[in-house]
Amino acid sequence: MKDNCIFCKIANGEIPSHTLYEDEDFRVIFDLGPATKGHALILPKKHYDNIYALDDETASKAFLVAKKMAVAMEKAFAADGFNIVQNNGEPAGQTVFHFHMHLIPRYKGDNAIDFWKPGSTTDEELTILEEKVKKEL
Ligand code: AMP
Ligand code: ZN
DSSP states (O other): OOTTOHHHHHHTTSSOOOEEEEOSSEEEEEOSSOSSTTOEEEEESSOOSSGGGOOHHHHHHHHHHHHHHHHHHHHHTTOSEEEEEOOOSGGGTOOSOSOOEEEEEEOTTOOOOOOOOOOOOOHHHHHHHHHHHHHHO
């Protein structure tokens, strides 16, 4: 646990929450400012600032929890769609610096999320970007 981290406190039960799911490593709670009905958050019980800090095992388990919750929540809320969102760093919209995944049920016509405007690129640019990433893998 990290001092003064609200999600550490919630994930470890120090602050009570409506808990949709819990196991040894994660707690799933409702978002305090839901984008849509049922918007929830997957919180690891251990503190990681963001996705870059995750170990492979936690990363794998987090997505299994996401899948399990998406299946259950889609049925429970009769959702018409589902977004899984995960923000890293302030420019990407992260406001709580304890890794978390958003589970956002979507309903026809909700207009709840407007992620990005499609841009444009070139084959040349994609070749450069591809090479840069491959060097880091
Ligand atoms: P992000 O912007 O990806 O860091 O997401 C942080 C999310 O945490 C926001 O959607 C907030 O509404 C939510 N949030 C902040 N504090 C709490 C809290 N105490 N309990 C539940 N959700 C919270
Ligand atoms: Zn934390």
